[in-house]
Amino acid sequence: MNTKFSIKGKLVGFALGILISSNILGGLIGLLIGHILFDRLATNDNEEYFIEDSLYVENTNIITFIIKLCYGLVNQKEDILLTEVDTIKQFLRKEFGIDKLYISKVDLIFSNLMDDKSNLNVDSVIHSINHYCSYDEKQKIIELLFVVAVSDKNISKEEIDYIHNVYHKLKVKLNDYLKIKNKFIKEELEYYKILGVNESATDAEIKTAYRKLVNLHHPDKVKEADYDKEKFQQIVKAYNELKKFKRIH
Known part of the structure; x- marks a missing residue:
């Protein structure tokens, strides 16, 4: 509670009570009214700050989880490209409505992860996303991973x-x-059609169709005349590519 605000309210109430009634009793009644009204305002004021602070913490946590998941993806390559980081920022702004205050943390989180790779536990991150994010948001996260993966024109x-592992665990x-x-x-759709x-x-169905x-x-x-x-x-290429996409052994 905002103590200064509450005390001022009591004093104002007491003074108004004296002015209106010209006696101590009126002042005491005014003090009581000031106490009730201004304490409530002070409480509401603090609650608003608490709600805003809670939203800030929650948004920051969600962004951190998403960025860690993206870092795990781009870390599959030797180098992390600036275009990939920019892609993440743009997607967070567009699809999650994240404002500049939170977006500014992307570079810092990436930098910390690069300095301390032990700080990345993908399974723990996925567990947190399952807790904080809605089903629609989880679909957007999968889409973001694909956007980042193809940002260098080569997946x-x-x-x-x-990404397959993440989708399954989400x-x-x-x-x-x-x-x-x-x-x-x-x-990939074309490969399915070919088979x-x-x-x-x-x-098993893919293997059977291929054979x-x-x-x-x-x-x-x-x-020989009928051989195409x-x-x-x-057919061979379609099967080999689907083996890669679906991890068929």
């Missing part, structure tokens, strides 16, 4: 594996994950 197997539904993923890795399976096909197509188009299985080299190469 690696390690980055795909990392408990994002497979269909929602695939919708996000397909915005950035369009060629004649849908995106949610299991590893059937290989048996149909392999040069040892068809007449380009078609066969597409």
